[in-house]
Amino acid sequence: MRNMYRVFIGTLLAAMSNSGKLRIGILGIQGAFQEHKVALLKAHEAAKCDDLSNWTLDIVDVRSRGDVTDDLDGLILPGGESTTMSLFLKREGLDTVLREWMAKRRRVTWGTCAGMILLAENIEHQKEGGQSQLGGLHVTVSRNYFGRQVDSFEADVTVSSNTLTGSCEDDETCRGVFIRAPAVISVDDPRVKVIGSLTFTDRQQSVRSVIVAVQEENILATAFHPELTDDTRWHRHFLEMVKQNKTSI
Numbered sequence: 172m173r174n175m176y177r178v179f180i181g182t183l184l185a186a187m188s189n190s191g192k193l194r195i196g197i198l199g200i201q202g203a204f205q206e207h208k209v210a211l212l213k214a215h216e217a218a219k220c221d222d223l224s225n226w227t228l229d230i231v232d233v234r235s236r237g238d239v240t241d242d243l244d245g246l247i248l249p250g251g252e253s254t255t256m257s258l259f260l261k262r263e264g265l266d267t268v269l270r271e272w273m274a275k276r277r278r279v280t281w282g283t284c285a286g287m288i289l290l291a292e293n294i295e296h297q298k299e300g301g302q303s304q305l306g307g308l309h310v311t312v313s314r315n316y317f318g319r320q321v322d323s324f325e326a327d328v329t330v331s332s333n334t335l336t337g338s339c340e341d342d343e344t345c346r347g348v349f350i351r352a353p354a355v356i357s358v359d360d361p362r363v364k365v366i367g368s369l370t371f372t373d374r375q376q377s378v379r380s381v382i383v384a385v386q387e388e389n390i391l392a393t394a395f396h397p398e399l400t401d402d403t404r405w406h407r408h409f410l411e412m413v414k415q416n417k418t419s420i
C-alpha cells in the first residue's frame with residue numbers, strides 16, 4: 172500500500188513537472204551545429220501526430236558557461252575536431268559546468284563523431300600530451316579509426332532492432348557519413364548498449380565489423396553524422412530520450 176502511494180505521488184509530481192517544453196543545447200563552437208538544429212526541427216515537425224508534438228522545442232547554442240542553464244534538458248556535442256573542442260571547453264570553464272550538468276538528474280547528451288570522443292572515458296590515439304574529455308561514456312574510442320580526411324566515406328550502418336522510433340524486431344540500416352571518424356574498440360561497462368555497427372573492408376582487405384553507435388543510459392554516441400543526411404530518425408530518437416527523461420523525473 173505504501174509503495175502504491177509512493178508510485179502515485181511520483182507520477183503526480185512527474186505530471187506536474189511536465190512543462191511541455193524541451194530545451195536542447197547544441198555546442199556551437201565548430202562543426203555541423205547548424206545542421207543539427209535543422210535536423211532537430213525537422214524531426215520534431217515530422218512527429219506531428221505523435222506525443223512528441225505536444226512538446227515545444229527550444230534550441231539554444233551553447234558557447235559559454237551562462238548558456239548551460241538549469242532548464243536545459245538535452246545537449247548535442249557535434250562533430251569537429253575533438254582536440255580543439257576540448258581546449259575550448261577547458262579555456263571557457265565549460266568542461267566543469269557541463270560535467271556537473273550531465274551528472275544532475277542524469278540529463279541527456281548526444282555526441283556525434285568528435286562529440287563521441289569528448290564523451291568517451293578512454294581514448295586511443297589521443298593528441299600528444301593527452302586531451303581532456305567530458306567523459307561519462309564507458310567505452311574506449313579510437314580516434315581517426317578509418318584513416319585520414321581522404322579516407323572519409325559513406326556506408327550503411329546496421330542499427331539494432333527497437334532502437335529508432337517506429338522500428339521493430341528486425342535490425343535495420345541507416346546511412347552513415349564517416350568523416351575522419353572514430354570507432355568504439357571496447358565496451359567497458361555492462362550498462363553500455365551497442366546500437367550500431369559497421370561492416371567494412373580494412374587496408375589488409377579483411378572484412379570486419381566495428382561498433383559505431385552506443386547508448387549508456389542517458390548518453391548517446393554515434394561515430395557518424397546523421398545531421399548530414401535527410402534521415403531524421405536519430406534526432407527523433409534523441410528527442411524521445413529527452414522527453415522520456417523529463418517525464419520520468
Ligand SMILES: NC(=O)CC[C@H](N)C(=O)O
Nearest residue numbers: 250251252253284285351
Ligand atoms: N568529423 C569529426 O568529428 C572528426 C573527429 C576528429 N577526427 C577528432 O579527432 O576530433
